[in-house]
Amino acid sequence: MAFDKLELRDIEVWDGNFAAAQALRQCQIDVVAAYPITPSTPIVEGYAKFLADGYVEGEFVMVESEHAAMSGCIGASAAGGRVATATSSQGFALMVETLYQASGMRLPIILNVVNRALAAPLNVNGDHSDMYLGRDSGWIQFDAYSPQEAYDLNFIAFRVAEDHDVRLPAMVHQDGFMTSHTAQGVKTLDDDTAYGFVGDFKPMNDMLDLDHPVSHGVQTEEDWHFEHKARQHRDLMLNVAPKIQAAFDAFEKLSGRKYNMVEQYSMEDADVAVVCLGTSVETAREVALEMRKEGIKAGVVGIRVLRPFPFMKIAEVLKDVKAIAALDRSSPNGAPGMLFNEIAGALFNTDTKALLSGYVYGLGGRDLTKAHLRDLYKELQANVDAGKVTTQLQQFIGVRGPKLAFL
Amino acid sequence: MSEMKKIKNLKEFSTSADRFEGANLLCPGCAHSIIVREVLNATNDDLILSASTGCLEVCTAVYPYTSWDASWIHIGFENGSTAVAGAESMYKALKTKGRLKQPDRKPKFVSFAGDGASYDIGFQWISGCMERGHTMMHVVLDNEVYANTGGQRSSSTPIGSSATTSPAGRKSYGEKKNKKDMVSIMASHGIPYAAQVSPNKWKDMVKKIQHGLSVEGPSFINAISACTTEWKFDPKDTMAITDLATDSLVFPLYEIIDGHELNITYRPKNVVPVEEYLAAQGRFKHLFKDQYKYLIKEWQERVDAQWAYLQRREEARV
Numbered sequence: 118m119a120f121d122k123l124e125l126r127d128i129e130v131w132d133g134n135f136a137a138a139q140a141l142r143q144c145q146i147d148v149v150a151a152y153p154i155t156p157s158t159p160i161v162e163g164y165a166k167f168l169a170d171g172y173v174e175g176e177f178v179m180v181e182s183e184h185a186a187m188s189g190c191i192g193a194s195a196a197g198g199r200v201a202t203a204t205s206s207q208g209f210a211l212m213v214e215t216l217y218q219a220s221g222m223r224l225p226i227i228l229n230v231v232n233r234a235l236a237a238p239l240n241v242n243g244d245h246s247d248m249y250l251g252r253d254s255g256w257i258q259f260d261a262y263s264p265q266e267a268y269d270l271n272f273i274a275f276r277v278a279e280d281h282d283v284r285l286p287a288m289v290h291q292d293g294f295m296t297s298h299t300a301q302g303v304k305t306l307d308d309d310t311a312y313g314f315v316g317d318f319k320p321m322n323d324m325l326d327l328d329h330p331v332s333h334g335v336q337t338e339e340d341w342h343f344e345h346k347a348r349q350h351r352d353l354m355l356n357v358a359p360k361i362q363a364a365f366d367a368f369e370k371l372s373g374r375k376y377n378m379v380e381q382y383s384m385e386d387a388d389v390a391v392v393c394l395g396t397s398v399e400t401a402r403e404v405a406l407e408m409r410k411e412g413i414k415a416g417v418v419g420i421r422v423l424r425p426f427p428f429m430k431i432a433e434v435l436k437d438v439k440a441i442a443a444l445d446r447s448s449p450n451g452a453p454g455m456l457f458n459e460i461a462g463a464l465f466n467t468d469t470k471a472l473l474s475g476y477v478y479g480l481g482g483r484d485l486t487k488a489h490l491r492d493l494y495k496e497l498q499a500n501v502d503a504g505k506v507t508t509q510l511q512q513f514i515g516v517r518g519p520k521l522a523f524l
Numbered sequence: 525m526s527e528m529k530k531i532k533n534l535k536e537f538s539t540s541a542d543r544f545e546g547a548n549l550l551c552p553g554c555a556h557s558i559i560v561r562e563v564l565n566a567t568n569d570d571l572i573l574s575a576s577t578g579c580l581e582v583c584t585a586v587y588p589y590t591s592w593d594a595s596w597i598h599i600g601f602e603n604g605s606t607a608v609a610g611a612e613s614m615y616k617a618l619k620t621k622g623r624l625k626q627p628d629r630k631p632k633f634v635s636f637a638g639d640g641a642s643y644d645i646g647f648q649w650i651s652g653c654m655e656r657g658h659t660m661m662h663v664v665l666d667n668e669v670y671a672n673t674g675g676q677r678s679s680s681t682p683i684g685s686s687a688t689t690s691p692a693g694r695k696s697y698g699e700k701k702n703k704k705d706m707v708s709i710m711a712s713h714g715i716p717y718a719a720q721v722s723p724n725k726w727k728d729m730v731k732k733i734q735h736g737l738s739v740e741g742p743s744f745i746n747a748i749s750a751c752t753t754e755w756k757f758d759p760k761d762t763m764a765i766t767d768l769a770t771d772s773l774v775f776p777l778y779e780i781i782d783g784h785e786l787n788i789t790y791r792p793k794n795v796v797p798v799e800e801y802l803a804a805q806g807r808f809k810h811l812f813k814d815q816y817k818y819l820i821k822e823w824q825e826r827v828d829a830q831w832a833y834l835q836r837r838e839e840a841r842v
Contacts, residue, residue, distance in 0.1 A: 192610025
């Protein structure tokens with residue numbers, strides 16, 4: 118091989134962006150087509166530097182927009198090789214057209230999404246507006262809560278996405294700044310072990326197989342469009358979750374680090390539970406332990422895989438909980454929050470008597486403090502004690518001005 | 525460098541192995557299929573192709589059929605050029621890494637798009653591809669209108685043409701803006717090769733396609749594509765209309781090498797008045813009313829001025 122390996126310490130101090138960049142290096146990406154945007158830029162800068170220093174071989178295509186970045190990724194992936202890029206926020210929004218095209222064409226591209234608010238008003242900080250925007254796009258969506266997870270989930274994402282029974286693109290989400298720019302200890306895999314876990318890229322319907330021409334991205338109207346979309350949905354509903362679970366299991370064997378479709382913390386006997394995504398999971402875990410010292414049996418559920426949504430698993434995990442808070446870090450703009458709706462859907466038609474309320478928090482990078490969560494757990498306990506939801510169903514927390522609550 | 529295909533005559537050319545099938549849904553008389561066949565038949569090299577959304581795309585790859593016997597991709601309206609650029613980047617990566625399945629074959633990368641997908645919505649993407657220096661060719665099938673969506677004006681629609689969004693009417697002569705000079709803009713990227721071609725001048729076209737495919741870096745081809753539906757002429761007259769376009773110098777044939785060296789490649793023996801070109805098409809019918817005849821005169825003056833400019837550029841060798 119014409120590139121050099123890097124010797125990593127067992128534990129490196131990396132932020133989420135650099136952890137993702139290291140993972141891309143170790144996966145030996147063939148083509149990265151990218152466009153800079155805060156806070157995800159250091160991921161592709163990292164790949165470019167590894168390329169410049171001879172620690173990876175491939176092509177870095179610095180295009181003129183995020184739309185072109187994903188367009189180039191689609192062309193490169195259809196040509197037959199390993200492809201990845203990164204983006205955030207407005208860049209993600211600009212990509213949306215091509216996200217649907219990538220998944221509909223069944224191309225296993227990996228997109229690192231460093232979550233950031235969507236304008237207007239313009240804001241560079243972390244919330245989940247971009248992640249939520251992608252949820253109907255036909256991609257697999259993994260959510261990392263820390264630099265370690267941003268590193269690990271990239272390997273898992275490639276292994277699942279490139280599986281010939283899956284052939285779907287995957288996003289690895291991490292929170293803007295809170296994860297992407299916050300250095301923490303990251304347990305590493307050595308280069309050979311990491312690459313071995315992902316394996317060589319196995320092309321399928323590759324345009325560059327000159328003896329077997331293929332047509333990608335053809336037209337279907339009312340005669341076939343529905344069948345294609347239905348098949349993609351079926352694969353997401355039936356094929357992907359077992360593949361993800363298998364990849365989680367294999368990764369645990371390799372690294373000792375265990376991932377689950379739905380992460381549970383202090384949930385064995387929990388009366389009240391917070392369900393959330395991203396860095397908020399870690400904050401909630403701490404608060405839950407503190408609440409337990411005060412006699413409130415608090416637990417936390419973290420969504421690890423947003424798509425395909427772990428519908429049955431959510432129902433199972435929450436079935437004995439008495440009061441649940443769904444935390445959404447994206448403005449629903451005229452509806453209950455996404456997690457509120459998904460969880461309500463998962464619990465409906467079950468025997469649960471759980472009380473469900475929704476909270477919108479942290480927009481544009483506003484902190485979710487431990488004090489917020491303490492109040493929230495107390496509200497949940499009050500709901501349990503009263504046998505009904507004592508607040509309105511949707512509350513905004515951490516926003517200035519008179520209390521905002523709806524429904 | 526690609527192996528140049530030797531083509532002696534039109535019969536041989538028209539019967540050579542076809543990687544674009546006659547089985548497609550394009551209108552009878554559509555010049556798109558003629559141009560695509562001429563481009564593909566100009567080379568024996570393997571091809572990686574794309575089409576942006578438009579007539580060519582919707583008429584040649586309707587599942588479960590395809591008219592393409594070479595690898596082909598369509599993503600969207602604006603990004604066909606970048607699709608091919610991505611594939612070309614993967615080719616380079618796999619070549620470096622020794623993973624090409626046929627390492628001794630060097631495919632050519634060609635994107636096809638209409639004028640709407642090139643002059644308008646895909647402009648930025650094409651500019652990016654040209655600027656970055658991908659070894660690829662972008663071919664515009666320039667029918668001067670959004671034909672696939674039913675005849676709306678694009679920035680290639682010429683002044684005085686009646687399009688559905690710039691219709692001629694009681695108080696309007698139709699399109700008010702002159703056609704964008706796309707070849708100059710693309711040449712200004714400093715690309716190795718840019719040219720205008722016309723399917724009626726097939727030898728000139730083949731030569732230019734072969735030139736474009738032989739260079740390292742991007743090439744840009746603007747092909748006039750007479751549209752029987754939107755230009756409003758009888759489908760049997762496609763080549764006659766195209767002859768009028770080239771022989772009236774409304775559509776001059778030239779090339780620009782390395783962004784500056786301009787060569788005129790076709791000089792009609794008998795230059796036809798622009799009026800004859802306009803008179804042959806329904807889209808210009810209203811210009812022959814008394815109040816708009818001044819526009820025909822202006823057309824002729826503009827074409828004369830452009831021809832003089834091209835000749836001066838050619839002589840100046842700058």
